[in-house]
Amino acid sequence: DAEITQSPRHKITETGRQVTLACHQTWNHNNMFWYRQDLGHGLRLIHYSYGVQDTNKGEVSDGYSVSRSNTEDLPLTLESAASSQTSVYFCASSGRDRVGEQFFGPGTRLTVL
């Protein structure tokens, strides 16, 4: 069965370190998204991609970057982790046909000390 996976599921890091969160989908979806979820803020869009080599900034992109070298993967990098980036991160993907129907991964809980 097709799926979307994230790794690691839990990560503790220190302020200033570079961190990369992995997202892999086997749906063959063109569109991939990264969100962060914080209490009181719901899901906020960090970056998104509509296809290979395409990346776009979301509403809370500062301090984050993504690259899309193939259809299946969209890694999220925190260039220099800050305590404000402690959050739960979700990756999602959607196809061309049912635009808007995003399928979410299980999430990565990141703690920045």
Place this chain on the structure above:
Amino acid sequence: GQQLNQSPQSMFIQEGEDVSMNCTSSSIFNTWLWYKQDPGEGPVLLIALYKAGELTSNGRLTAQFGITRKDSFLNISASIPSDVGIYFCAGRPQGAQKLVFGQGTRLTINP
């Protein structure tokens, strides 16, 4: 940016009761979706709506795409313990493939 107002923020009900929640926007959306999130997991798509006025059911869940295209409603009939969780509405703006999410409605059920 675009925002969705989802209400209520939380609900405490008895098992067997019906539940209603809604989402409103100041902008027009082409698609409305409803997701459910269980603790420690990612949101799961419940219902997707694509046309103004559309009414769609998924088991005990019924959702509607408002005529003005600026709102949507989700109803759950005869609630059961496994309905507990956080429900999110999401809207897709015209011409976009990204979604805007509501703040969520936390549903708690007393047995």
